[in-house]
Amino acid sequence: MNILRIHPDDNVAVALSDIKKDTVINENESAVMTTEDITKGHKVALFDIAKGDKVIKYGNAIGTATADITKGSHVHVHNMKTALSETSEYEYQPVSMPLRPCKKRTFKGYKRADGSVGIRNELWIIPTVGCVNNIAEKLAASAAYPADGRVDGVYAFTHPYGCSQMGDDHAVTRKILAGLAKHPNAGGVLILSLGCENLTKEQFIDELGTYDDRRVKFLTCQEETDELAKGKSILEELAAYAGSFEREDIDASELTVGLKCGGSDGLSGVTANPVVGGFSDRLVAMGGSTILTEVPEMFGAEKILFNRCMDRDTFDRAVLMVNDFKKYYTDHGQVVYENPSPGNKAGGITTLEDKSCGCVQKGGTAPVVDVLEYGDHVKHKGLTLLSGPGNDLVSTTALTVAGAHLILFTTGRGTPFGAPVPTVKISSNTGLYDRKCGWIDFNAGVVADGTGSIDETADALTELVLEIASGKKSRQELSGYRGIAILKDGVTL
Numbered sequence: 028m029n030i031l032r033i034h035p036d037d038n039v040a041v042a043l044s045d046i047k048k049d050t051v052i053n054e055n056e057s058a059v060m061t062t063e064d065i066t067k068g069h070k071v072a073l074f075d076i077a078k079g080d081k082v083i084k085y086g087n088a089i090g091t092a093t094a095d096i097t098k099g100s101h102v103h104v105h106n107m108k109t110a111l112s113e114t115s116e117y118e119y120q121p122v123s124m125p126l127r128p129c130k131k132r133t134f135k136g137y138k139r140a141d142g143s144v145g146i147r148n149e150l151w152i153i154p155t156v157g158c159v160n161n162i163a164e165k166l167a168a169s170a171a172y173p174a175d176g177r178v179d180g181v182y183a184f185t186h187p188y189g190c191s192q193m194g195d196d197h198a199v200t201r202k203i204l205a206g207l208a209k210h211p212n213a214g215g216v217l218i219l220s221l222g223c224e225n226l227t228k229e230q231f232i233d234e235l236g237t238y239d240d241r242r243v244k245f246l247t248c249q250e251e252t253d254e255l256a257k258g259k260s261i262l263e264e265l266a267a268y269a270g271s272f273e274r275e276d277i278d279a280s281e282l283t284v285g286l287k288c289g290g291s292d293g294l295s296g297v298t299a300n301p302v303v304g305g306f307s308d309r310l311v312a313m314g315g316s317t318i319l320t321e322v323p324e325m326f327g328a329e330k331i332l333f334n335r336c337m338d339r340d341t342f343d344r345a346v347l348m349v350n351d352f353k354k355y356y357t358d359h360g361q362v363v364y365e366n367p368s369p370g371n372k373a374g375g376i377t378t379l380e381d382k383s384c385g386c387v388q389k390g391g392t393a394p395v396v397d398v399l400e401y402g403d404h405v406k407h408k409g410l411t412l413l414s415g416p417g418n419d420l421v422s423t424t425a426l427t428v429a430g431a432h433l434i435l436f437t438t439g440r441g442t443p444f445g446a447p448v449p450t451v452k453i454s455s456n457t458g459l460y461d462r463k464c465g466w467i468d469f470n471a472g473v474v475a476d477g478t479g480s481i482d483e484t485a486d487a488l489t490e491l492v493l494e495i496a497s498g499k500k501s502r503q504e505l506s507g508y509r510g511i512a513i514l515k516d517g518v519t520l
Contacts, residue, residue, distance in 0.1 A: 030071060031297055031475075034086030039102050041069040041084075041297055041375070043475045045355075046071070052099075062099040067456070068293025068375035068439065070102040082107050085296065085384040087328065098239060102377070109378040111327055111364040119342045124392040129312040132489075134282065135274040135497035136432075137214070140239055142352045145211035146432045146496045148272055150181040150265050151447070152217045152258075153204055155231055156189030157226035159248055163219050166258040170266075177270045178214065181262065184447055184511045190224040191520040201226055202402040203513050205234040206428030207405075208243060212448055214269025215242055215513045217261055223250030241268045274498065279424050280314030282496055283405055285426030285434035286389040287321065289419045291367075292376020292439025292455055296385020299437035299471040299482075301453040303390035305485025306435065306492065311393040311409050318405060318429050319390045320413040320422050322352040326363055327380030328387045332412065337394045345399040348414045355516075374439050389437065401514060405430040419444060420512035427511075433495055435488075441466050445503035447511060449495055452502060453488070 030040040030052050040052070048067040051058050057073075065071045070084065074095040081088040090107045100106070136333055137145040150170065152163045163183035170181040184207060188200040204226075208216045228245055235243070244261050248254040286303055288295060307317040325332060329349050336342040356363045364379045376382045396409035402425065405411055415425040423434055423446035433448050439455040441463045454460040457472035469491055473479035495501055495519075503509075 032073065033084060033297060035259070035403055036083055036086045038072065038074050038076055038083045040070055040073055041292075042067050043073060057151040060099050062097060063101050065101055066375065069374065070293070070377070072096045072098050072100045074098055076102075077284055081110070084381060087331070087380070087384050089327070089380040089384060103375070104372060104377055107377055109327075109364045109380060111379055117330065117333055117346050119336070119339055120334050121336070123394070124335075126308050126312040126393055129309050132279040132313060132493060133276045134279060134493045136277040137211070137272045137274060138277065139188050139211050139272070140242070144277055144432075145214070145500075146282075147179050147212040147449070148214040148269055149179045149212060150215045150217070150262060150269060151207065151210075151213040151401070152181065152183040152188065152219055153207055154185060154258070155204065155218060155220045155226045155228075156166070156182070157185070157187040158221045158224065159219050160185035160192070162248060162254060162258070163179065165255060166217070166219075166262065169255075170259060170262045171250040177195070177273065178266050181271065182509055184509070186511055186513055188513055188515070189226040192225060194517055195520065196515055196517040197225060199402060199515075200513055201230055201234045203424065203428055203511075205231060206402060206404065207447065207511070208235055208238075210427060210430075210447070212432060214272055215262075215265025216244070217258065218243065218245045219258070219266060220245065220247045222247045226400040279310065279493065281410065282310060282492075283316040283430045283432050284310060284319065284492065285318045285320070285423065285429070285431030287419070287423055287426065287434055288324075288386055288389060288437040290438040290440030290442050291371055291376060291382060294455040294472070294475055295374075295437055295439045296388055299439070300385055300388035300451045301481050302471040302474065302484045302488055303389045303435050303437055303453065305481055306391075307389065307410060308391035308393050309485065309489050310492075311391070314408055316405055316408050316411065316430075317390070317393075318411050318413050318426055318431055319387070320426060321386060321417040322348060323356075323363070323416055324379070324383050324386040324417045325385055326353070327351060327378070327381035331384070331387050332390065332395060335395050337396050341395055341398060345395065345412055347370045348398055348412065352414065370440050389435075399429060401425055402428055404428070416514065418512065420446075420510055421514050423450065424511040424513065433492070433501075435492070437471070443503070443506065443508055444510065445501075445506075445508040447509055449501040450503045451491070453493060465506065466502055
């Protein structure tokens with residue numbers, strides 16, 4: 028099999044390998060001969076498509092032809108374009124796709140004093156302002172954490188904010204940093220302040236709410252003669268507290284997993300993303316939770332998600348989320364379809380609709396149970412939509428704050444970065460998996476190779492997720508790559 032027609036209504040197919048000109052490809056016993064070379068991940072026309080007609084993939088329109096396209100031709104940026112605009116009409120037409128039952132599973136995690144569950148037992152240093160970033164990094168690099176080996180590491184999450192911000196930007200920074208401090212993967216947290224910044228200790232505590240002072244401690248650098256010595260002393264106290272926790276059997280229903288893609292290619296939507304969608308359905312069927320974000324990469328495919336909303340209220344909030352993000356674009360004088368990236372296009376993705384229809388495959392078929400604003404925390408079991416941009420660091424930070432214990436990150440091009448929580452990289456193609464073994468944890472390219480079905484590969488991914496949740500390190504963790512980014516919309520003073 029050298030092509031894949033994803034849906035019976037599609038008038039294009041995806042090349043699963045490089046195809047030479049004058050190669051006969053068969054689809055539903057109707058012979059098609061390629062009129063030019065087709066690169067792996069790119070689209071080939073199965074029928075003649077007239078100028079102005081819709082190009083159909085995933086059973087959805089992904090754009091319109093800008094020229095007559097003959098059967099067997101390459102379909103890409105040279106002969107099609109997006110059909111998106113800034114305005115759309117939405118009607119709630121609910122669909123129900125019952126999930127296949129899954130047997131109960133467990134993982135080895137940490138039960139925290141407040142009843143939450145973590146999959147790591149780390150110490151996190153969170154600066155309230157960028158001025159103390161270097162101090163935070165020094166403390167993380169020099170910290171000792173014996174605790175009989177039960178503390179997994181010390182990490183500083185630096186950022187440039189916490190001062191010179193006003194209004195919503197200041198509120199968002201405070202909300203994101205406090206949300207990180209609450210994350211149960213951290214057995215202990217040091218909040219590191221300078222002392223004169225806009226984001227005061229009092230504001231942080233107010234945003235944090237009730238907290239355990241054995242787990243969360245504060246250090247204001249301007250108040251200390253030797254802030255490094257004091258910081259090391261506090262970290263030793265936090266390590267002793269965190270070290271009192273041990274892994275124990277926890278039902279998989281307590282697991283929350285973030286779903287993300289980046290550096291996508293033409294195979295992402297037919298291998299890695301559907302495999303992650305299969306995992307999502309399995310975890311939801313076990314009573315667990317998954318979170319789907321990247322709102323701009325829902326544009327053009329949002330109706331697929333809207334019709335899976337569990338009720339009218341959830342639908343209305345999902346529509347508001349998408350329309351608010353479109354307004355965010357237009358308020359800044361930008362068009363909503365300024366996507367995909369050059370790397371996406373090189374990999375075979377042509378329009379934002381093409382990218383979005385592949386992107387939403389990560390959400391599987393489960394009903395949408397809730398819609399969260401940026402910076403909010405998951406409230407319900409099941410599949411939740413989270414408002415946030417497509418940017419990798421910003422969106423994975425938001426997923427972390429929302430409660431994701433780990434993040435599944437699909438990619439066709441590869442990327443080394445990591446969120447504060449384990450970030451499991453899943454390749455859409457075997458070539459990437461073989462070439463970047465230091466980045467990639469799991470190969471979904473077997474689906475394109477014909478050596479594994481989506482169901483079989485989703486089962487294997489589920490096993491890996493439970494192993495990661497139980498303590499197995501992801502490639503990103505082994506490399507030590509972690510970071511955060513916070514959405515900014517206003518002025519800098």
